[in-house]
Amino acid sequence: xxxxxxxxxxxxxxxxxxxxxxxxxxxxxxxxxxxxxxxxxxxxxxxxxxxxxxxxxxxxxxxxxxxxxxxxxxxxxxxxxxxxxxxxxxxxxxxxxxxxxxxxxxxxxxxxxxxxxxxxxxxxxxxxxxxxxxxxxxxxxxxxxxxxxxxxxxxxxxxxxxxxxxxxxxxxxxxxxxxxxxxxxxxxxxxxxxxxxxxxxxxxxxxxxxxxxxxxxxxxxxxxxxxxxxxxxxxxxxxxxxxxxxxxxxxxxxxxxxxxxxxxxxxxxxxxxxxxxxxxxxxxxxxxxx
Amino acid sequence: xxxxxxxxxxxxxxxxxxxxxxxxxxxxxxxxxxxxxxxxxxxxxxxxxxxxxxxxxxxxxxxxxxxxxxxxxxxxxxxxxxxxxxxxxxxxxxxxxxxxxxxxxxxxxxxxxxxxxxxxxxxxxxxxxxxxxxxxxxxxxxxxxxxxxxxxxxxxxxxxxxxxxxxxxxxxxxxxxxxxxxxxxxxxxxxxxxxxxxxxxxxxxxxxxxxxxxxxxxxxxxxxxxxxxxxxxxxxxxxxxxxxxxxxxxxxxxxxxxxxxxxxxxxxxxxxxxxxxxxxxxxxxxxxxxxxxxxxxxxxxxxxxxxxxxxxxxxxxxxxxxxxxxxxxxxxxxxxxxxxxxxxxxxxxxxxxxxxxxxxxxxxxxxxxxxxxxxxxxxxxxxxxxxxxxxxxxxxxxxxxxxxxxxxxxxxxxxxxxxxxxxxxxxxxxxxxxx
Numbered sequence: 001x002x003x004x005x006x007x008x009x010x011x012x013x014x015x016x017x018x019x020x021x022x023x024x025x026x027x028x029x030x031x032x033x034x035x036x037x038x039x040x041x042x043x044x045x046x047x048x049x050x051x052x053x054x055x056x057x058x059x060x061x062x063x064x065x066x067x068x069x070x071x072x073x074x075x076x077x078x079x080x081x082x083x084x085x086x087x088x089x090x091x092x093x094x095x096x097x098x099x100x101x102x103x104x105x106x107x108x109x110x111x112x113x114x115x116x117x118x119x120x121x122x123x124x125x126x127x128x129x130x131x132x133x134x135x136x137x138x139x140x141x142x143x144x145x146x147x148x149x150x151x152x153x154x155x156x157x158x159x160x161x162x163x164x165x166x167x168x169x170x171x172x173x174x175x176x177x178x179x180x181x182x183x184x185x186x187x188x189x190x191x192x193x194x195x196x197x198x199x200x201x202x203x204x205x206x207x208x209x210x211x212x213x214x215x216x217x218x219x220x221x222x223x224x225x226x227x228x229x230x231x232x233x234x235x236x237x238x239x240x241x242x243x244x245x246x247x248x249x250x251x252x253x254x255x256x257x258x259x260x261x262x263x264x265x266x267x268x269x270x271x272x273x274x275x276x277x278x279x280x281x282x283x284x285x286x287x288x289x290x
Numbered sequence: 291x292x293x294x295x296x297x298x299x300x301x302x303x304x305x306x307x308x309x310x311x312x313x314x315x316x317x318x319x320x321x322x323x324x325x326x327x328x329x330x331x332x333x334x335x336x337x338x339x340x341x342x343x344x345x346x347x348x349x350x351x352x353x354x355x356x357x358x359x360x361x362x363x364x365x366x367x368x369x370x371x372x373x374x375x376x377x378x379x380x381x382x383x384x385x386x387x388x389x390x391x392x393x394x395x396x397x398x399x400x401x402x403x404x405x406x407x408x409x410x411x412x413x414x415x416x417x418x419x420x421x422x423x424x425x426x427x428x429x430x431x432x433x434x435x436x437x438x439x440x441x442x443x444x445x446x447x448x449x450x451x452x453x454x455x456x457x458x459x460x461x462x463x464x465x466x467x468x469x470x471x472x473x474x475x476x477x478x479x480x481x482x483x484x485x486x487x488x489x490x491x492x493x494x495x496x497x498x499x500x501x502x503x504x505x506x507x508x509x510x511x512x513x514x515x516x517x518x519x520x521x522x523x524x525x526x527x528x529x530x531x532x533x534x535x536x537x538x539x540x541x542x543x544x545x546x547x548x549x550x551x552x553x554x555x556x557x558x559x560x561x562x563x564x565x566x567x568x569x570x571x572x573x574x575x576x577x578x579x580x581x582x583x584x585x586x587x588x589x590x591x592x593x594x595x596x597x598x599x600x601x602x603x604x605x606x607x608x609x610x611x612x613x614x615x616x617x618x619x620x621x622x623x624x625x626x627x628x629x630x631x632x633x634x635x636x637x638x639x640x641x642x643x644x645x646x647x648x649x650x651x652x653x654x655x656x657x658x659x660x661x662x663x664x665x666x667x668x669x670x671x672x673x674x675x676x677x678x679x680x681x682x683x684x685x686x687x688x689x690x691x692x693x694x695x696x697x698x699x700x701x702x703x704x705x706x707x708x709x710x711x712x713x714x715x716x717x718x719x720x721x722x723x724x725x
Contacts, residue, residue: 005526005530006526013523109361114361115575116573116582117577117581120554120583124558127558134558210551211551250524253524253527254530260519262522263521
């Protein structure tokens with residue numbers, strides 16, 4: 001069997017998991033909020049793109065609108081809930097975002113019925129053969145964008161003043177506030193950025209997989225697994241984790257005998273990483289923020 | 291804070307301006323395009339008196355899955371529209387129908403609660419237009435205890451067709467899949483055949499079982515009978531299995547969104563080839579052709595009732611009633627036809643009775659006694675009858691996508707299912723096909 005198509009498909013989906021993971025990680029490091037609603041925000045952005053394209057909006061404008069909507073929803077939640085979340089522990093922060101995820105899912109299911117929908121990006125129509133696997137331009141965009149966002153985020157964190165503030169918050173929130181960092185501004189920037197990344201990921205996933213509210217909402221699971229592989233600190237390891245999960249899932253599904261277990265790959269990988277990491281006493285969620 | 295709010299507001303206004311200026315005009319049509327236009331007679335429902343019914347209401351209920359990811363509400367929605375029309379036309383000999391719909395939200399526990407609630411409320415005389423995706427088995431237990439019967443609009447899992455107190459108007463996924471397979475068999479395109487379904491208990495496995503049994507009986511080589519995980523994100527393995535098996539034809543027995551994703555993956559791999567691709571009635575909706583795009587011109591689907599644009603007394607009345615009594619954006623699909631038809635069967639069963647004597651017992655007797663019910667929405671007469679299984683609709687039509695919309699490909703054809711021998715036998719021995 002030619003496994004190349006599976007590797008390609010896995011790399012593509014994996015790169016979008018990684019892209020999403022970067023959004024989750026930046027928000028988590030800056031605000032301490034592990035955002036379970038990341039997938040739902042992406043789903044909402046994708047459905048808005050579909051809806052506006054149906055209303056005959058030009059696709060490029062629709063996509064920009066979708067991404068802006070993702071950023072706006074996340075920012076709004078950050079503005080409203082941020083001050084309260086700052087005072088509670090991490091578990092409660094995470095559970096609050098689970099609430100947001102369920103609200104967004106409910107809204108999506110209410111607004112859009114269960115009929116078939118597809119997003120077809122123009123770039124998906126251009127495809128070519130690579131060693132027996134068909135690759136389209138959207139898939140190249142996925143791979144390129146993941147790499148670009150990882151490198152861009154690293155550079156931004158290192159060389160911009162906002163990046164420095166984010167790192168200050170990640171390292172010690174109280175101390176950063178004492179030395180004059182505008183905590184709210186930095187946190188809101190993190191929310192908006194993370195929301196925009198969620199929007200981009202949601203639209204790409206809708207093109208590459210399925211445009212369904214519940215499906216896109218629960219894609220947060222492989223994304224979180226990628227972040228776990230990054231051990232909640234490393235952008236590069238999150239990228240590697242996303243790609244590994246994507247390729248793992250795709251390869252497992254290539255063999256009929258084990259293909260039924262492909263959706264379990266993120267859980268298995270995350271569990272193994274957590275077990276190994278705990279054994280070495282390198283990281284726990286509490287230690288990272290302490 | 292203010293700066294952010296101002297920036298957000300500016301962004302919002304900017305986006306709105308861009309959105310409005312980027313819109314291109316759209317040609318707007320009626321709810322069902324290409325259908326014959328309605329005339330006044332279509333709206334004389336039931337007695338057709340044109341006078342509002344003012345007597346004591348008759349309570350009728352329905353359990354449907356309207357939220358939770360699956361939306362079957364168009365079945366009770368059209369039943370409601372038909373009942374409204376009947377109530378405006380003299381009701382059931384002067385008594386209006388009061389219709390209540392419960393949403394089980396894709397949760398069988400909730401279905402059981404709703405069913406128990408309606409069973410306990412003795413003023414509820416029957417269930418009409420039900421469409422639960424999850425709870426036929428649990429609901430039937432409650433109905434059986436209470437002597438309550440359901441003329442179900444849409445049944446999907448096996449349990450909906452194997453219940454004593456539930457009888458669906460639609461044909462169900464198994465019959466729909468077999469209909470598609472047998473269509474290709476008639477075209478000499480079914481050997482070898484490939485089937486794709488969903489790995490769900492009491493549903494996907496039931497359909498796969500039917501395909502396997504029929505293939506064995508008809509001597510068709512089954513190149514694949516694959517069930518995929520409902521949460522699957524990557525359909526590439528499936529497409530690769532299909533291309534390697536290289537069947538003459540193929541049927542997808544999945545909900546429309548998943549079918550569309552499978553087709554998108556196949557298109558991306560340019561895997562259509564010489565294979566005849568098709569889908570069960572789940573893909574027969576007005577939006578589907580346009581969503582899957584030009585690549586799938588000639589894609590085939592089964593239709594469990596008449597096509598939505600068909601010309602016929604009941605088909606025309608369904609569209610007229612929907613236009614008059616339902617929301618303009620309410621779906622005009624097979625489920626909607628099914629809900630309408632179940633309501634019509636119910637009303638026609640009650641009209642000959644004395645309106646004063648209507649209670650659960652007399653209504654149940656009338657519903658059980660329905661037989662040989664003819665409608666141009668159906669292919670063969672519909673019936674209820676006392677039995678442990680109800681599967682009256684086993685003759686369907688085929689449709690094909692032309693210019694992005696479905697048109698009729700083949701008229702009514704009876705569908706053979708090796709497991710339906712008992713039902714066919716009872717149709718004859720009990721004379722269920724004639725009034």
